[in-house]
Amino acid sequence: MMEIVHDTIREDLGDEFPKLTIEVIGRRRAVLVRFGDPVTPGQADFTADVMTAIPHPSGRGLYIPNTKIADQWDRADPVTHTRMVLQAIDDTNVVFARVVRLLKHWIGTHSKPMCSWNIKALCLDCLDEPMPLINALQVFFTHAADEVDMGPTPDPAGVAGPIPLNMPRADVHKRLCTARKHIDLAIEHEKGGRPLSAQHVLHQALPELVPDADGTQEEADRLARTVRSGGTAATGLGLATGLVTPTRAWGD
Structure with missing residues (x-):
């Protein structure tokens, strides 16, 4: 069926897109289509995944390809998944x-x-209303760490089996907890008027998106103020208290 999709796309779009390439070999679920032409300035290409499917005999969900297993097919309900995701996008603005x-x-x-x-x-389990992005990340990492610690994530549509992880559960849980600590600390730094320190911590979680920043002087000033006020150096480092207050720098 994936080869039929390959041939059909080639027949229909080959003349319009001379740089078109269509990959089937090595693909687990979908045929990968590379158009060879950009649709957005600065992007070199436009790609699409085209998935074949056949109805499940029960009437609930579909069989979709899985070339990595002996049966070659998995049961899923991508239509319900799409509806749930679109509803979540609308509910959270x-x-x-x-x-x-x-x-x-x-x-x-x-x-x-x-x-x-x-x-x-x-995300479908924990994001159901608008909020600043930094707080949404905090909500996700808190929820995800707790859920992964308890076991695999169930299929939201209740059709497929649990969603497998890509590494041992303990390792995934550790990464989620580390990310949660970074987000918590970034929020605390921002609330304390230390935007460079907050940016430095966010860079640890999202290095490709958030440039690193030097918060050394901010942290030195914070520690000095803490000592002068009779506190300890650990206060304000995210080790003593949690924080869920919305922040200024990453609220959009």
Whole structure:
């Protein structure tokens, strides 16, 4: 069926897009189409995943390809998944989609501990209203760490099996907890008027998106104020208290 899709796309679009390439070999679920032409300034190409499917005999969900297993097919319900994701995007005033995009960068720079669908499934459980992006990240990492610690993420549509992780569960949990600490600390720094320190911590979580910054002087000033006020050096480092207050620098 994937080869039929390959031939059909080639027949229909080959003349319009002379640089068109269509990949089937090595693809797990979908035929990868590269158009060879940009649709956005600064982008070199436009790509699309085209998935074949056949109805499940029960009437719930579909069989979709999985070339990595002996049966060659998995049961899933992508129609319900799409409806749930679109509803979440609407309920959160697009925050859901923006956070998922940020989290895809996070998994890409932290050894890909989980797949993007696992991220979306976890987001569906915890993001249901508009909020600043930094707070949405905090909500996600807190929820995801707790859920992964308890076991695999179930299919939101209740059709497919649990969503597998890309590495041992303990390792995924550790990465989620580390990211949560970075976000918590960034929020605390921002609330304390230390934007460079906050940016430096966010860079640890999202190095491709947030440039690093030198918060050395801010931290030295903070420690000096803490000592003068009779506190300890640990106060304000994210070790003593939690924080869920919305912030200024990353609120959009």
